[in-house]
Amino acid sequence: MTSSDARIAAPARKGGAALPRAGGPAGGGAAPGGAPDPREDRRRARRSRWYRRDVRWSPYAFIAPFFVFFLAFGLFPLLYTGWASLHRVELTAPTDMEWVGLKNFARLMGDDFFWNALKNTLTIGLLSTVPQLLIALGVAHLLNYKLRGSMFFRVAVLTPYATSVAAAALVFVLLFGRDYGMINWALGLVGIDPVDWQNGTLSSQIAVSTIVIWRWTGYNALIYLAAMQAIPADLYESAALDGASRWQQFVHVTIPSLRPTILFTVVVSTIGATQLFGEPLLFNGNAGATGGGDHQFQTLGLYLYEQGWVNLHLGRASAIAWTMFLILLIIGAVNWLVGRRLRKNA
Amino acid sequence: MRTRIRSPRRVAVLATVAALGAGLLAGCADDGDSSGPSGGTDAGGKTKITVGVFGAFGLKEAGLYDEYMKLHKNIVIEQTSIERSENYRPQLLTHLASGSGLADIQAIEVNYVAEITETQGDKLVDLGKAEGVKKDNFLPWKWAQGTTKAGKTVGLGTDVGPTGICYRKDYFEQAGLPTDREAVGKLWAGDWQKYLEVGKQFKSKNVKGATFVDAASGVMNAMLGSSAERFYDKDGKLVYKTNPAVRDAWDTAAAFSEAGLTSKVQQFTPPWDQAFANGRFATVTCPPWMLGYIQDKAGDAGKDKWDVAPAPKPGNWGGSFLSVPEAGKNKEEATKLAVWLTAPEQQAKLFEKRGSFPSAQAVYSLPQVSGAKHPYFANAPIGQIFTDAAKGVPVQPVGPGDLVISQNISDVGMLQVDQKGVSSEDGWKAATKAIDNALDK
Amino acid sequence: MATTSHSAALAETGTTGAQGPVGKSGGGKKKGAGRQLHAGRFTYAVLIVFTIGSLFPLVWTAIAASRNNTRLAQTPPPFWFGGNLFKNLEIAWTDANMGSALLNTTIVAGSIALGTVLFSTLAGFAFAKLRFRFKNLLLLLVIGTMMVPPQLSVVPLYMLVAELEWTDQLQAVILPTLVSAFGVFFMRQYLIGALPSELVEAARVDGASSLRVVWHVVFPAARPAMAVLGMLTFVMAWNDFFWPIIALTQNGSPTVQVALTGLGRGYIPDQSVIMAGALLGTLPLLIAFVLFGKHIVGGIMQGAVKG
Secondary structure, three states: OOOOOOOOHOOOOOOOOOOOOOOOOOHHHOOOOOOOOHHHHHHHHHHHHHHHHHHHHHHHHHHHHHHHHHHHHHHHHHHHHHHHOOOEOOOOOOEEEEEEOOHHHHHOOOOHHHHHHHHHHHHHHHHHHHOOOOHHHHHHHHHHEEOOOHHHHHHHHHHHHHHOOOHHHHHHHOOOOOOOOOOHHHHHHHHOOOOOOOOOOHHHHHHHHHHHHHHHHHHHHHHHHHHHHHHHHHHHHHHHHOOHHHHHHHHHHHHHHHOOHHHHHHHHHHHHHHHHOOOHHHHOOOOOOOOOOOOOOOOOHHHHHHHHHHHEHHHHHHHHHHHHHHHHHHHHHHHHHHHHHHHHHH | OOOOOOOOHHHHHHHHHHHHHHHHHHHHHHHHHOOOOOOOOOOOEEEEEEEEEOOOOEEEEEEOHHHHHHHOOOOOEEEEEEEEEHHHHHHHHHHHHHHHOOOEEEEEHHHHHHHHHHHHHEEEOOOOHOOOHHHEOOOOOHHHHHHHOOOEOOEEEEEEEEOEEEEEEHHHHHHHOOOOOOHHHHHHHHHHHHHHOOOOOHHHOOOOOOOOOOOOOHHHHHHHHHOOOOOOOOOOEOOOOOOOHHHHHHHHHHHHHHOOOOOOOOOOHHHOOOHHOOOOEEEEEOHHHHHHHHHHHHHHHHHHOOEEEOOOOOOEEEEEEEEEEEOOOOOHHHHHHHHHHHHHHHHHHHHHHOOOEOEHHOOOOHHHHHHHOOOOOOOEOOOHHHHHHHHHOOOOOOOOOHHHHHHHHHHHHHHHHHHHHHHHHHHHHHHHHHHHHHHHO | OOOOOHHHHHHHHHHHHHHHHHHHHHHHHHOOOOOOOEEOHHHHHHHHHHHHHHHHHHHHHHHHHHHOHHHHHHOOOOOOOOOOHHHHHHHHHHHHOOHHHHHHHHHHHHHHHHHHHHHHHHHHHHHHHHHHHOHHHHHHHHHHHHHOOOOOOOHHHHHHHHHOOOOOOOOHHHHHHHHHHHHHHHHHHHHHHHHHHHHHHHHOOOOOHHHHHHHHHHHHHHHHHHHHHHHHHHHHHOOOOOHHHHHOOOOOOOHHHHHHOOOOOOOOOOHHHHHHHHHHHHHHHHHHHHHHHHHHHHHHHHOOOOO
């Protein structure tokens, strides 16, 4: 249910491997030889019939549990939301719907709060994803050296991942306090004036991004590290023979080898960033879902929440949800196209 | 991860599957024990009544449940509390709308009581007709707030929030202002503008480390609570944009900010708490429930420094109601309990133990209310101060958009003026824009 | 059964297959883990700084939980532990009824993790290695599901749960999250590479039923990824609060995150007690990370290898 749903590990190898002949010749498995006993024949026939059915229907049996649950708890809400987005419907009476057609979508076009949320989602997405992945790449590179206590470092960088958004936000709100926060205090030591982390547009977005970066960087670093360790050493050796410096090796050997991994983390982070919700909600102290006095860190997820759960307009919130869904589909399509180009070039 | 040992693996898998099964069973068993939120009857043949509240409502803490259970041996009371009202309200609305997941008694905050009476009135029991409920016991405006347009009283008043002004005597002394609460009250009696003038005077004396008020929105909320009409008029029409009282509250609060009299913190956020601890505020508009807050936040360092004076005009800020959902399983017993909890005697106890100010005007003359003094606040006669204020609170119409409007005026509009230095005009525009958007279905 | 020895052999190869992705891409430890240059001082310095950054907010949560409101408001903020830690932990523990909340959360997160792993592996295997009608269409549906913003399904979901009269019961939070589109996708991607198709075929030719194939071939091959998915799902389910807070109340059977919403004293939240509560809610996972960190890290790295 959290926005982080899709942010788990990266998947393994894409594409490749030909499909097996799962529906192979039915009789193939029957033991050869043996007396032509009619009873045995019948049994064999029965078994082979059973076997054919098994091969034919088992795939459906395997995907059935997922789809049953998905239909009940995934697709139904999705369709309901789609249906609700075409209505005027309030949380106070969710079954009381009044058809309005595409009005809820049309009005998003002229809704400054929507565009503001979209813009914030984009900037916070960039502010959190880009540094997160770059730092992760760097840390992974360092972790790839022969280290004393390498396991300690690996576990340590992963611990933020175990912290809930709620707990993390609680701490960061205090750390980012304008008057008594530790970060401003530290900045003051080096002569920098206190920053109003809550109220500034950029500063608040940086603060929210920091929570995201803190929780996810170590995790991504481990994924990159895993991929780095799979890079054949001879690639580096030949690069070194060609006189490439360590930096050049990193740029010309490591990065290209990690391309699929990087692409995957980008997609997963993008999905996470688009659905970003908990961090900006809780960074606002106890002050609700506005995302700051000027809505300066209100993301799409948070705007959706405000419309649905504060203003109680389910129909309008549903329209925002579906718009987000469409945006993600577009991003997914673009990613797929880019991925295909990359694979072709590789 | 890469061992080939098979059997322990299988054992492990089987064990986890078994654990899953057991877990599910245990989960169901758990649910059986608690027999759901709508109460029921437990093994001992006792009737269980659940009470859903937000924050620490005080009923439990004041020992009222225990007392009731002693009086009624067949009743068991359990309380569910959600700390934050923002989480409580959507949950309550969803549960009411679907008729499930409800406690037998649900608390309602004044900010959305109109929303509830207007949209969920038919889902709540008419407590006005319940046995032992006397309309005259309650403040008339409180009673009206819990009553639907059709005349069904679905919310019985618990506490109210008549406002006073809490002030720091030491800072007042440093600023050359009187420190005696009566003299302080006279400084601004009858007019919020005078409060502003005192603030400017305070500011001119450069008292170190303190601002006159905490936040502009605090002043605004207190002023809004003291006007005859706020966001809706008597006919239920939305008038917040044209109501001169709203505009007056807005302008005055903005003037506080523009004159540099605020600490530029947002109320009810951690920085606000911290500022209390550091003694940053010389005055705070405070309803009775704020006293406990100040005492807790300012701690020992603030003892005997704080005092309470009457506000320029009596107003109300905050307060709650109890309601009984129709979907509850023990409506009758729940109704009895709700009536008992909101009866004058219990409200008086609640005030004595928790400082929640009674909405039952019947108890204002009782010595434990009228004679109450608060030791932390230099033994201020809070009973007297808040009783006077409560009696002067206007019967203010409430409306379904109250919560959204006041939230956006405070946390969007006035926050921009106070913390970001936006001009009063632009802040107002930002607030109305956000409100228009929020109210548009 | 005549096939016993054979399936054991299968399983063996299956396990080797599971190592495949690590091995195949780099040719085993010798080459793959290659280029292990020794770290210099600079490397250590940077890593130590990064580690401190990772750990500090957690440590400071504990510091804040060991103080009181007044101290938390002072500048400079506290850098070391005060004397209130156990007092605050105790208040948080009793106020939030942490004992039963921890038990509930363990049941919920455990069930969700097991369900997700089991169903995702089955479906992932089907999508990766089997042929059936509408496969690509259904896969597309799965991938599309990943992109649905979770906030809004809450309302219809609640109506459904209310209809089923599950409100306030643990299955209300277990069943809706029991499967995950991401899990299916993840397992599919892993199995495409990690499970040699020949193995599945060989087992088939041998007359093994689908269930046997799954048990003896697929599960062994998928084990690393299953472990990762299970761990990740567990952590996520543990920390989830948006849906549980709607579906559960503190009296029924709250999870930790729901129980924590009841912390604080009404209008008067005590920051250090709230911090203590946050610490209590995170602690079990942290302890697990410290105890099993090596396995968890190893799991993530093994399950997440890609090429």
